[in-house]
Amino acid sequence: MKTDVLETTYYADTAYRSDRIPKQKPSAERSWIRRFSKVRLPWGLTQQVAPDDFLIRRKPSSLRFQEEMNKEREEHQKLGTYIPAPYEHVDFHDRHDHERFRFSLWSKRSQFWAYLLVFGKGGFLFLLPISVLSYVVLGLVLDMSWGDLAIDGFIGVYSWFLGIPLFSWATASLIMRYFPKLWVKPSRGPIWEINRRTGLVTLFDYDNNGEYKKNGTIGELTAPFYEFDAYIATIPDRQGLSMNVLYIAHRYRDIVINFRPLFAPGEGQLCCALWDFLQNYMDTSRPLPDLPRYEQYRHLDPTTAEYDRKTRRNPRFWIDMDDATFEQELYDMRGKIDQIDTFQRPNLMARYVEYVD
Incomplete structure (x- = not known):
């Protein structure tokens, strides 16, 4: 009771x-x-x-x-002695x-940094083995020394190919870890x-x-x-x-x-x-x-x-x-x-x- x-x-x-x-009325069509x-x-x-x-x-x-x-x-x-954690009292x-x-x-600003982190990390980890494999294959096909190929190809092409997602990953990680005010926003x-x-x-x-x-x-x-x-x-x-x-x-x-x-x-x-x-x-x-x-x-x-x-x-x-x-x-x-x-x-x-x- x-x-x-x-x-x-x-x-x-x-x-x-x-x-x-x-009981309810008939549904709308x-x-x-x-x-x-x-x-x-x-x-x-x-x-x-x-x-x-x-x-x-x-x-x-x-x-x-x-x-x-x-x-x-x-x-x-x-x-x-309690010190509130950052944003503990913020209503999300x-x-x-x-x-x-x-x-x-999350706010558009927060979503931007989160997506940048996912894009950078995922893109780099996905492209890294592909880049290394293609680098090895090119070296065998073109019969070039690894040093010459690195200077002509890897540094010139792959640095951009891998550099963009790596830079995105590093930047987003830095911002999200050390500068929460720049990305945390309800x-x-x-x-x-x-x-x-x-x-x-x-x-x-x-x-x-x-x-x-x-x-x-x-x-x-x-x-x-x-x-x-x-x-x-x-x-x-x-x-x-x-x-x-x-x-x-x-x-x-x-x-x-x-x-x-x-x-x-x-x-x-x-x-x-x-x-x-x-x-x-x-x-x-x-x-x-x-x-x-x-x-x-x-x-x-x-x-x-x-x-x-x-x-x-x-x-x-x-x-x-x-x-x-x-x-x-x-x-x-x-x-x-x-x-x-x-x-x-x-x-x-x-x-x-x-x-x-």
Whole structure:
């Protein structure tokens, strides 16, 4: 009884529950181009899966490192010797905890230096073996001494061929390590948010009828989670290969959220796994997905706390996990993703809404 009262006061009336989905009006008809370019995914019958990136980004070793950092900070705060880390109190507008998953990109300046680092490092490491191999082949074909070839070819041509990415790598590394003020800058605000506690999905509007340019007011396009449908869109990459991206689109209004920035576009199974994860994360009739990033928050979410109490879940399941066991967990998750059965499921949302297309 106490848990029921806590859930009632903690979650908003609009919170999403898979066992209490209300009846809704018929969906708006999609344009033919949307029907042609996107595949709608079914609601319900989810599996306990998530994109493997969600595990990799919060490894147990990372959790332990963060725990040690927090302990050291608390000790220094008690002694009055704590010195805040650079940008510790800067709001970068992103959140991902037991209440909300809010996404934002870095500012264009920060993205420039990050991309320059990736381009420089990746380009140099990719071109270096090619350059060395071609240098050796040219020496054999032209029957030139290695010294003459180095002067005529390697220094003259390959210095530019390798020098540009090497210079980019070195410059970006220098700036990002020693001059954070030149590259660390928050973006203007978040892009979207899905909120477990309220059951609402929000797309932040930076047009807002000109209000953002006038006074910096960010508009919010908000609707209940159950009014969105998920779609997989197939897009070509730079090489012309087909890549899959997950979207969710509101059934009645022009609110579309693109999840492409969460991980590189790829196989459709990853998109299906993300869709299952989003449903599980938002469903307050079920505990939070059992992922490393949520372990420190599980006791704060009433449904999850009650589930963990009943199942006697180890509260340090992830943080005390050794590397070998984590690799097995990661391997098992990838196996579940490969075998996901999304396209064999009925769309349970069709019980509550009439799809006109």
